[in-house]
Amino acid sequence: MLIGSVKRAIDILSCFTIDEPVLGNAEIAEKLNLSRSTTHHIIKTLCNEGVLIRDGARRYRLGWKIIDWNNGVMFQHDIYNKALPLVKGLTEQFRGTAHIGMYDKGDVVFVLRVSSMEADFVPTFLGDRKPAYSTSTGKVLLAFNRKYLQETISSGLSKQGPNTITEVNELKRELATVRKQGYSISDNENDTSTYAIAAPIQSYSGETIASVNLVGPISYMKSVNIKQMVTSIVNTGKAVSRELGYIEVM
Numbered sequence: 001m002l003i004g005s006v007k008r009a010i011d012i013l014s015c016f017t018i019d020e021p022v023l024g025n026a027e028i029a030e031k032l033n034l035s036r037s038t039t040h041h042i043i044k045t046l047c048n049e050g051v052l053i054r055d056g057a058r059r060y061r062l063g064w065k066i067i068d069w070n071n072g073v074m075f076q077h078d079i080y081n082k083a084l085p086l087v088k089g090l091t092e093q094f095r096g097t098a099h100i101g102m103y104d105k106g107d108v109v110f111v112l113r114v115s116s117m118e119a120d121f122v123p124t125f126l127g128d129r130k131p132a133y134s135t136s137t138g139k140v141l142l143a144f145n146r147k148y149l150q151e152t153i154s155s156g157l158s159k160q161g162p163n164t165i166t167e168v169n170e171l172k173r174e175l176a177t178v179r180k181q182g183y184s185i186s187d188n189e190n191d192t193s194t195y196a197i198a199a200p201i202q203s204y205s206g207e208t209i210a211s212v213n214l215v216g217p218i219s220y221m222k223s224v225n226i227k228q229m230v231t232s233i234v235n236t237g238k239a240v241s242r243e244l245g246y247i248e249v250m
Contacts, residue, residue, distance in 0.1 A: 008034065009042050013051065016062050024059045050104070056147070056207070064104045080112060082243035083201075086236050087212060091116035093232055094224065096216035099124065100201065100240075101137030102209065103145065106152045108138035111210075120217050123192055133171055134160040136186035136198035137211040142171075143178035144200055144208035160190040183234055184211075188218055195221035197230055199237035204245030212237045 015028050023031075029039040043060060046052040050065040083100055090098045091114050100112035107129040115122070124130075132138030132152050142148050149172075157166040165171045178184040186196045198213035214233055215221075221229075238248065 005042065008032070008038070009046060009051075012039070012042055012046065013062070016060075022055070022059050022061055028060075053104070064102075064109050083112060083212070083240045084114070086239050086243070087112060087114050090114075090212075090214050090232060090236055091119065094214060094216070094229060095119050095220060096214045097122040097124065098212065098214050099137060100210050100212050101135065101141070101198075102211075103132060103138070103141040103148055104129070106132060106148075106155045108132045108135050108141060108211075110137075120220070122194055122215050124215070130190055131155075131158075131160055133157055134164045134186065134190040136184045136196035136213045136215075139175060139178055139184040139186065140198045140200050140211035141208060143175040143184065149175070161188050161193065163187055163189045165189070183230055194218065197221075197226075197233050199230075199234040200241075201237050201244070202241040202246040204247075206246065209244075210240075212240060 011032050012028055015023055015031050025036055025040050025043060028034075028043070029036045032039070043052060047054055047060070047063070050063045052060045053063040054060055087098045087100065090096070095116050095118045097113065097115040097119050099110045101108040101110050103109075108131075110124055110126060110128045110130075113124060113126050130138065132142055132148070142152060153168055153171075157164070157168065157171065159166055165174055183197060183199045186194075186198075188195065192215070194215045195218040196213045196215040198211045200208040201210040201212055203209045212233060214229065241248075
């Protein structure tokens with residue numbers, strides 16, 4: 001029985017491909033000729049373990065545990081392949097490290113990391129997890145996905161760096177500002193001791209599914225034209241969104 005369940009779990013994971021990165025319970029059950037109840041039971045377990053994640057439309061994607069197992073595996077190949085050259089453009093324009101981050105259970109997970117040749121070392125790695133409220137990428141994801149906020153708050157807002165926001169109402173005010181201006185800033189708010197600017201990445205449906213940022217030493221980041229840097233990061237987020245099928249309504 002256990003071996004059979006493991007085999008079915010593997011078969012379910014194998015259903016997710018580059019061409020079909022998102023699937024519903026019924027679609028998976030039909031593909032594998034399983035009952036919907038059996039499929040749902042296995043999927044629920046995979047979600048609880050972080051191997052699959054469910055979106056707001058009750059559809060499923062490969063999850064963060066895959067990245068933990070193999071940092072070379074991207075949760076969504078589309079984002080990696082289409083975003084990489086665009087994100088590299090940021091590191092060619094500015095001396096820093098760029099990331100794409102996605103939300104998971106109160107944290108932001110870095111699923112892409114690119115550094116310019118001249119960049120100072122930033123202590124982040126592919127698959128790293130940071131509390132969402134203390135990072136620029138995380139604050140974007142919290143600002144544009146309010147359902148994530150309660151989960152984040154329930155875990156507590158502990159001090160991660162000198163300027164970490166640890167008071168709930170202050171965080172809510174900060175996120176309102178992020179929504180209004182369309183980008184976020186993290187100024188020495190976590191254990192990387194850096195300054196970062198992040199902007200949203202949207203899927204074809206308009207959902208903010210990720211965030212792109214640029215990170216660097218505080219002294220460097222504050223010495224450049226911040227307005228120009230913000231514009232470049234926001235435009236990169238929009239460019240990646242368009243590659244993912246998002247059409248901005250003017």
